[in-house]
Amino acid sequence: MADPANLLGSETSPYLLQHAHNPVHWRPWGKAALDEARATGKPILLSIGYAACHWCHVMAHESFEDPRTAAVMNRLFVSIKVDREERPDVDQLYMNAVQALG
Numbered sequence: 001m002a003d004p005a006n007l008l009g010s011e012t013s014p015y016l017l018q019h020a021h022n023p024v025h026w027r028p029w030g031k032a033a034l035d036e037a038r039a040t041g042k043p044i045l046l047s048i049g050y051a052a053c054h055w056c057h058v059m060a061h062e063s064f065e066d067p068r069t070a071a072v073m074n075r076l077f078v079s080i081k082v083d084r085e086e087r088p089d090v091d092q093l094y095m096n097a098v099q100a101l102g
Contacts, residue, residue: 005025005074006019006020006022006023006024006025006026007025007027007028008020008026008027008028008081011028013083013085013086014051014083015049015050015051015056015081015083015085015086016028016081016083018051018060019060019064022060022064022065022070023064023065023066023067023070023071023074024064024069024070024073024074024079025070025073025074025079026079026080026081027078027079027080028080028081028082029080029081029082029087029090033078033080036078037078040078042076042077042078043076043077043078044077044078044079044080045073045077045078045079045080046080046082046094047059047064047079047080047082048082048084048090048091048094049081049082049083049084050083050084050085051083051085
């Protein structure tokens with residue numbers, strides 16, 4: 001059963017739907033999630049991936065499915081999940097930032 005605080009269950013992306021049952025209170029990328037972070041003063045924990053990504057599945061299994069890890073994420077962050085195949089613009093923006101900071 002999906003956590004009611006996890007908002008990915010109504011998304012159409014197969015990748016986002018894979019995470020709809022995580023104990024993490026995921027939000028899809030969008031104004032509502034960004035507004036929530038601003039209103040609560042919590043930093044954003046951004047996870048960008050895609051359905052066929054091996055390491056995305058490893059991260060999900062080792063971290064996002066773990067109740068203790070999820071509890072920390074839920075308490076301290078607004079967690080946003082992005083399907084890079086649906087939002088290549090967001091993926092490119094953050095890839096450019098990583099390369100510039102690298």
